[in-house]
Amino acid sequence: MNTVDKKQLAQQTRAAWRKQRAERSVAIRSGEVRNGEGPALVAPHLRPEDIVDPADNTLNKDVIAAGAGLVVRVPAWANLPNIPGLDDTLYLEFARGTSPPEEEFEQVASEPIPAPADASQFPWDITLGREYLQPDGPITVRYRVIAWNTSQEYSHPITLIADATPPWGVAVPEKPGIPAEPITDAYLDTNTQGVTCTIPAYEGWQPTDEVVYWWVNEVPDEPVDVPSAGSGPVTQVPLDIVVPAQLVKETGDGGCYLAYILFDKATNRSALSHVARVAVALGALPDELGPPEVPLAEDGQVDLMDVFVGVDVHIPTFLNSKPTDMIQVTWGTTPLEPEQIGSAPYFPIPIRVPTHVLKAEYGLADGPVSTVVSYVVFRGDVASAVMQTTVDVDLKVIGPDLPEWPDPVNPALIPGTVLGAVSDTPNELTSDDFEQDARIEITLYEPLNAGELINVYWNNVLVEEALYEIKADDATGDIIERPIPWKYILEAGNLPELPVHYRISAPGSPNEQHSTDTLVTAKAVVHTPPAPTFMDVIPTDEGDMLTCASLYGPEHAVRVQVPDLTRYLAAGDTVTLTWTPTSPMDNGTVLTDAVLTEPIVLDATTVTGFVWLVKPYKDHLLPVYDADISHSGHGRIKYSFDYQGDPVTSLEEVAIMAMHTPNGSCSLE
Structure with a gap:
């Protein structure tokens, strides 16, 4: 046979084989006998958990997502190999589509079936690789057995649907439609079942899709962990849903959020939709509001x-x-x-x-x-x-910028220097400055403008007499001097750290900035409280006189009225009373042994004034009678206390002491 004849014969043989294979494929699908050897093999099947709809063999998307491929289960055929060493071979074949032509099937897996084999080993699991489960769509699977004797047979095919794409794919579903008006009691009175909202239409909708939706105050990270407002089949698109009125009331006022998730038959889950914010205001609304106040x-x-x-x-x-x-x-x-x-x-x-x-x-x-x-x-x-x-x-402020706005105290304003009239010691007033005006020196600031004002504060009290208006010829760095009248010094009293500062402002402006405080050691005020008084003196031409008629009570005491001390002292403070008798009248020699000194702790009543008794008579009054032949002298009283860290002594009250009768000392009977 020449070369041409051989080629023609080969072509004829291949054509005959293709025709035979096509006819066999038709027979397999129709269930007819093939080659006179018997019926087509029983179709393969799947594990129940791998299918979500047996009616059309839709695969559970978890099978695809797992990436391990699909287990195809092959039932036992009639003539299993039973002679050791003579094995059958199982082939898995695959094609895309629901009725693929014969030439599109491809062999994708194979396994030997060792002899001897029996039905208990079946169904025989063989895996369709994961690469054949994508992209989405229908696929057709069958198997072929080649027996040990080289005869072969095909199974009936099964069509499966692979679907790993959720509704909306990788996109976030559009937010649901919501009512145009707020959800109020009036709305729910009209819409007694609840709030009607809309799931928008989307590409690829199937009547087997389902929707789950949420009505919440806050959008959860994982919505399936939160009870849903409702769910149901997507029977059409767009789809109206109703959020139950009771849930709306239980969720309460908002900013409430409505969102949803879609599921398809293959259990693919869409992303959580964009949320729709729903205005909800339940109950009687705020009423009779008035304008705000500042x-x-x-x-x-x-x-x-x-x-x-x-x-x-x-x-x-x-x-x-x-x-x-x-x-x-x-x-x-x-x-x-x-x-x-x-x-x-x-x-x-x-x-x-x-x-x-x-x-x-x-x-x-x-x-x-x-x-x-x-x-x-x-x-x-x-x-x-x-x-x-x-x-x-009005927040306009003159002078240098405030570093800690709105704090008006500005370290850029140089603190003033206080000088006493007599002591002339910087920032210190002594008793030498008693009843004298002081002064303060102020260094002018920058920027500086004519007409601006400087006010001085002594212990945070405005010193009106110290007001200064900046003149046209004043310049930054100049030092001006302003008076501090004595009345301000007296009113503030003595303090170890008396604060003094100045403030600058524009005319008519309420805004001032302050220098930092200058702390002045103030000891210029010499306090002399009023004297106590004798209560039972006898007025005479020579002056007030203490006589036998001045003695008071069973203790024969001299009564002394101590004045109100609340200007200086408070309850719990101590005042010390001193009685000093002298004799004779002409030279006033102190009778030391008869002097009486008594500290008294004040309470809320006695601090406003009280009566002090000079007693006993024999120790503090009678000694004046016994001192000389005139039997007379003087009685002196005063009190003292500590005030603002300094000792203070009152003025002294003096009365003539003539406590005797023509016949002797006072009768005490």
Whole structure:
């Protein structure tokens, strides 16, 4: 046979084989006998857990996601190999589509079936590789057995559906449609079943898809951990769903969120949808709201010191408040963080305005700025009417920039130096400066402008006489001197560290910046409280006289009235009384043994004044009679105490002592 004949014969043989294979494939699908050898083999099947719908053999998406391939189960055929050493071979074949042509089948796996084999070893599991389960779509699987004697047979095929793509694929589903109006009691009265919302249409929708949806106050990280509002089949798209009215009421006011997840038949789960925020305000809504109040603006404007103290907006009483209601204040154009009313509200409700907001809203203005202050009450996302008022704000400050705005104390202002009239010691007043004016030296600041004002404060009291207006020829660095009249020094008293500072401002401006304090050692005030008085003296031409008629009570004492000491002392402080008798009248020699000194701890009553008794008679009064032949002398009384760290002694009261009769000393009977 020549070469041409051989080629023709080969071509004819291949054509005949293809025709025979096609006819055999048709016979397999139809169940007819093939080659006269018997019926087609029984179709393979799958594990029940790998299929979610036996009606169309949709695979569970977990099989695909696991990546281990699909287990195909082959049932036992009639003539299993039973002669040792003579084995059958099992082949798994695969093609895409529901009725693929014969030429598209490919062999994808094979396994020997060792002899002897019996039915107990079946079904025989053989794996379809994971690469054949993607992309999504129908696939057809069959098996072929080649017996040890070289005869072969095909099984009936089975068609499977592989689906690993969830509804919306990798995209996040669109947010659900919600009612245009807020959800209120009125809405639920009309829509008694609940809130109707809409799941939007999406590509690839199947009537076997399902939706699960949530109605919550906060969006959970993993929604399946939170009870859902409802679920059901997606019978059409778009699909209306109803959030039950009872759940809406239980969830309460919001900013509530509605979101959903879609599942397909293969159990693929979509991403959590974009959330729809639903305005919910249940119960009687806030009513009878009044305009806000800014207490620190009641003097005409909000100034720098007000900001330093802290500016509050007061929300007046209104009806129907709930603890979860939120109040949002807007200062100018800046909305503040909303604040919850809370479980125990008290009216007016103060809302603090942050200093940075006040500064930013004032900006670089020069003088008063009219500023709108408003608020709304939110129940969930539902806002009340806007209530507002207008206040003037003036935060303009002259001089160097404040480093800790709004703190008015500026270290760039050089502290003043205080000098006494007599002592002339920097920042120290001594008793030599008693009843004398002091002065303060101030170094002028930068920048400096004519007409600006300097005020001095002594122990935080304005010294009106020290006011200074900057002149045109004044210059930064110049030192000016201002008086501190004695009345301010006297009023403040003695202090080891008496604060003195000055403030600078523009005419008509409420804003001042302060120097740091100069601490003055103030000891210029010499305190001399009023003298105590004898209560039972006899007025005479020679002066007040203590006689036998002045003796008081069974102890024959001399009564002394101590004045009100509350200017100096308080309950718990100690005052010391001293009685000093002298004799004779002409030279006033102190009768040392008759001197009486008594410390007394004051209480709330005695600090306002009390009576002190000089007694006993024989020890402190009778010695004057016994001292010389005239039997007379003087009695002196005073008191002393510590005040502001210094000893203080009162003025002294003196009376003539003539405690005798023509016939002897006072009769005590």
